[in-house]
Amino acid sequence: xxVISQKPSRDICQRGTSLTIQCQVDSQVTMMFWYRQQPGQxxxxxATANQGSEATYESGFVIDKFPISRPNLTFxxxxxxxxxxxxxxxxxxSVGLEDEQFFGPGTRLTVL
Amino acid sequence: xxxxxxxxxxxxxEGRAANLPCNHSTISGNEYVYWYRQIHSQGPQYIIHGxxxxxxxxxxxxIITEDRKSSTLILPHATLRDTAVYYCxxxxxxxxxxxxxxxxxxxxxxxxxx
Numbered sequence: 289x290x291v292i293s294q295k296p297s298r299d300i301c302q303r304g305t306s307l308t309i310q311c312q313v314d315s316q317v318t319m320m321f322w323y324r325q326q327p328g329q330x331x332x333x334x335a336t337a338n339q340g341s342e343a344t345y346e347s348g349f350v351i352d353k354f355p356i357s358r359p360n361l362t363f364x365x366x367x368x369x370x371x372x373x374x375x376x377x378x379x380x381x382s383v384g385l386e387d388e389q390f391f392g393p394g395t396r397l398t399v400l
Numbered sequence: 401x402x403x404x405x406x407x408x409x410x411x412x413x414e415g416r417a418a419n420l421p422c423n424h425s426t427i428s429g430n431e432y433v434y435w436y437r438q439i440h441s442q443g444p445q446y447i448i449h450g451x452x453x454x455x456x457x458x459x460x461x462x463i464i465t466e467d468r469k470s471s472t473l474i475l476p477h478a479t480l481r482d483t484a485v486y487y488c489x490x491x492x493x494x495x496x497x498x499x500x501x502x503x504x505x506x507x508x509x510x511x512x513x514x
Contacts, residue, residue, distance in 0.1 A: 389501075393443050
């Protein structure tokens with residue numbers, strides 16, 4: 289199994305600012321995934337992050353808005369840039385190991 | 401990945417079996433059925449997965465029909481802590497040669513009643 293931690297667990301931010309979310313895994317993994325869960329909705333994949341290469345973004349998500357770093361096999365960051373109230377969501381990182389996928393506890397972001 | 405259809409909500413009495421259905425009529429031969437659940441304000445949690453045979457673990461049982469077009473997740477003795485959104489997801493397994501992300505549908509909100 290994998291244990292995933294995220295920082296911060298929650299934050300309240302002002303419109304126009306940026307927030308960087310950290311994801312730490314207790315084992316080395318090739319791919320990490322970032323998801324967004326808007327209020328009352330299901331999870332939507334933002335991007336897939338490989339160590340040593342640029343992240344692959346899903347339709348509707350762009351690097352300028354959600355830059356991702358993946359400096360090593362146990363760590364990744366997601367930045368939510370130039371935030372607006374529509375960015376208020378829970379952001380979750382996830383890793384795949386064997387046939388299972390493990391999720392972090394999420395970062396609850398509120399943008400005022 | 402094949403699309404899945406689940407009822408939006410279900411209730412179950414505490415101590416009784418909870419049977420959560422899922423339709424995946426377009427499933428391909430190399431796609432597995434995965435079940436995850438998300439308890440309020442937590443990240444999704446893996447429950448069980450299977451290809452074509454029924455599977456059982458300490459959390460639940462997974463019954464897949466012979467034609468693989470539908471499945472049922474069974475929680476044998478539901479407790480209040482099983483109240484969560486349950487997601488049925490179909491995707492290729494690890495044998496495909498690459499880690500694959502999960503595509504989440506709307507899921508079923510299971511409420512276990514005292």
